[in-house]
Amino acid sequence: MTTTQQTDSHQKAHAFSTGFEMVNRFNAATRQGLADDNTLLNFYNLCEQLGIQDKLLLIDDNITITTGFDTGTIAPTAGTIGLVLSSNQDQPVTIGSITPNGSQKPLIIDRMQPSALIIGTLDSTRELIAVDNLDDAVMLAQCLINDNVTVLTSLDSLLFNGMVKHFAEAYPVTIFTTIDKKDKACKPLAGCNVKAVITVFDVLLQLDNHSTYADILADSDTTILDLQAEIWGEPEPLANNPNKPTPYPIDAFTGLLQHVVKAVAHYTQAPTAIAGQCVLGALAHMGQRFIDAPMGHGYMPTSLILITEGESGSGKSQAMGLTHFKIREYEKQLYADYLIELSSWENDRVSLKGKELADFLESNPKPQNPKTMFKEATIEPILDKFIDGSISNASWTTDEAAQFFNGHTMKGDTAGNALSSLTTLYSDGEVSRLRSQKSAYATPHTDAYNVRMTLLLQGQRVILEPALADPVMNGQGFLARALIACPEDLRGQRVWNDEQRNNESPYDNPHLIEYWSRCQSLLDPLPANLPNDSTGAPQRIKMQWADKQTRQVFSDFKQAIEDRQAQGQPLEYLKAYASRMAENASRIASLMAFFDGRKAITTDDIKRAFMLVEYSTAERLRYLDATPTGEQNDSEKLSSWLVDKARGKNPPILNKSFVSQNAPNAIRGKKLNSLLDDLESMGHVRLENEGRRRLVCINPKLINE
Numbered sequence: 001m002t003t004t005q006q007t008d009s010h011q012k013a014h015a016f017s018t019g020f021e022m023v024n025r026f027n028a029a030t031r032q033g034l035a036d037d038n039t040l041l042n043f044y045n046l047c048e049q050l051g052i053q054d055k056l057l058l059i060d061d062n063i064t065i066t067t068g069f070d071t072g073t074i075a076p077t078a079g080t081i082g083l084v085l086s087s088n089q090d091q092p093v094t095i096g097s098i099t100p101n102g103s104q105k106p107l108i109i110d111r112m113q114p115s116a117l118i119i120g121t122l123d124s125t126r127e128l129i130a131v132d133n134l135d136d137a138v139m140l141a142q143c144l145i146n147d148n149v150t151v152l153t154s155l156d157s158l159l160f161n162g163m164v165k166h167f168a169e170a171y172p173v174t175i176f177t178t179i180d181k182k183d184k185a186c187k188p189l190a191g192c193n194v195k196a197v198i199t200v201f202d203v204l205l206q207l208d209n210h211s212t213y214a215d216i217l218a219d220s221d222t223t224i225l226d227l228q229a230e231i232w233g234e235p236e237p238l239a240n241n242p243n244k245p246t247p248y249p250i251d252a253f254t255g256l257l258q259h260v261v262k263a264v265a266h267y268t269q270a271p272t273a274i275a276g277q278c279v280l281g282a283l284a285h286m287g288q289r290f291i292d293a294p295m296g297h298g299y300m301p302t303s304l305i306l307i308t309e310g311e312s313g314s315g316k317s318q319a320m321g322l323t324h325f326k327i328r329e330y331e332k333q334l335y336a337d338y339l340i341e342l343s344s345w346e347n348d349r350v351s352l353k354g355k356e357l358a359d360f361l362e363s364n365p366k367p368q369n370p371k372t373m374f375k376e377a378t379i380e381p382i383l384d385k386f387i388d389g390s391i392s393n394a395s396w397t398t399d400e401a402a403q404f405f406n407g408h409t410m411k412g413d414t415a416g417n418a419l420s421s422l423t424t425l426y427s428d429g430e431v432s433r434l435r436s437q438k439s440a441y442a443t444p445h446t447d448a449y450n451v452r453m454t455l456l457l458q459g460q461r462v463i464l465e466p467a468l469a470d471p472v473m474n475g476q477g478f479l480a481r482a483l484i485a486c487p488e489d490l491r492g493q494r495v496w497n498d499e500q501r502n503n504e505s506p507y508d509n510p511h512l513i514e515y516w517s518r519c520q521s522l523l524d525p526l527p528a529n530l531p532n533d534s535t536g537a538p539q540r541i542k543m544q545w546a547d548k549q550t551r552q553v554f555s556d557f558k559q560a561i562e563d564r565q566a567q568g569q570p571l572e573y574l575k576a577y578a579s580r581m582a583e584n585a586s587r588i589a590s591l592m593a594f595f596d597g598r599k600a601i602t603t604d605d606i607k608r609a610f611m612l613v614e615y616s617t618a619e620r621l622r623y624l625d626a627t628p629t630g631e632q633n634d635s636e637k638l639s640s641w642l643v644d645k646a647r648g649k650n651p652p653i654l655n656k657s658f659v660s661q662n663a664p665n666a667i668r669g670k671k672l673n674s675l676l677d678d679l680e681s682m683g684h685v686r687l688e689n690e691g692r693r694r695l696v697c698i699n700p701k702l703i704n705e
Contacts, residue, residue, distance in 0.1 A: 127172075
């Protein structure tokens, strides 16, 4: 028979369609047939010891490759040793051909089938360790034969990752790598049910030097990485915890103002949020007099409503004392000048009578008290001062918020009217009060326009918590306009006996000194710096967007807030509050720019302003949507159910149709899709497509908790 005839005969006789046919065609290899190949002999001994004699075959003929790009090619396998390669179901699928003591690389008959040479038993009670060559596999198996280990061997390093992924679908798989090769080894397997043992020195070298596997794992230089969790971030908490304050965004302030917030918090040992709210209150008190903020095609006041929670002794008064230091000095000086002017006016008036007195009063009106920052007051007298023209800018700045929330006006039948007046004043800069002309307070003046008022209200939880839930406060839109902070109580964590701290004085701090100097220039600016209208009367600067990009960034933020008010979204039940977020951001950005001496708002200004608005919104949600202790919200219920159903699956994946049909009744239907979207955004699940199937992949970090 010619060589060609032999080749044709072999091609016809040994073109196998299944791994079973291939394995059953050949006889088991004998020890003598392995020549003097130490690796194959050691493997043969291992097979005898483990009772797996069907792994080695004696191939007496060539085999035709029947799959892949090499279909029809005759592999030169005659006279080689065959290694049985199996699937993750421990079923033979192909053969790897090896020449004893030969220099040729192993030849795998069917490279399209994911497979491995399995040394040991394939079950969930054993640790499966994968290696990429036969020499290492045999050595590793010899070292770990008594450690409940099964070795998976890829005869071609190019097929190693595919082999690992295939077996990781059914069992957890371990791989070994060194620190310098970590990324190359781990990145291709990220997301698979694989554990990477990362060492300084090669594991096989350590085992060869008589280290035990347990010693290697316990070594301080060994790192064990869960690759299945590697592509997942930490899942965000789903429960709303009213006891866990939102981190204060100190980076919302830059330059001098950030230094001031930090300095105030340092010297008073008050929460950063209290210091930040006080700084905003001071900026609004000073800036509302001179600027208006852009909104839509018009402008609005830069007044702010700031509500801050802080228990007695938490540093509220001290923080306000530092941020409002120059404002109070300025008020004291104005009041002293007023008393002198009033005394002089009284002296001039007292001796006059009749027509002389009438002429004097007409040309010399009685001096008005210039006080603009109120701590102890009621709403009506302040509104009256706007209407009679004695003030046009004011702030109610107090660390005793009870005087506002529990005052006579807020507890009576007139609370709604008072709140309506304050919201109109905040939004439009207008006041309107009509009194009976027969009363002792009768006045022909009923309205004030172009006036401003900021509220900086700090108080204890016992005062603020009922107010934040009050239907009148919410219904009238007062709270919807407020910037809220409820920081952690630092009492019990402060240090008062540190010598260095006690020797430091805030009045020597260069940042506070610079801040107070700037405040002084804003409170009492040079006449040339005051804008005037055509009649010479002072007018406010209309702050501008620095460019089109800044305006677009503002609009994008505003749109994102709008989208979050849709059904099933975080702000669905906080629409009134959400609608004011962009307004407050524009006000804050305008004040920050004005403090820096600018008349235009930059993109950076508006981004930082929205950081403060988002902080306030998160704090507001803590009170609105807090889940009662021990009760799960819908997102938590769905996440817990998914984790329970995916437990034991590798990887933890569920069919979307299964989830839709079997999820708890209360969270099925349209609500389910919204909840899944929420869980995906919080890092609990990932929704993926696999052909026509829609899959719900569960974060393995939740399974392992």
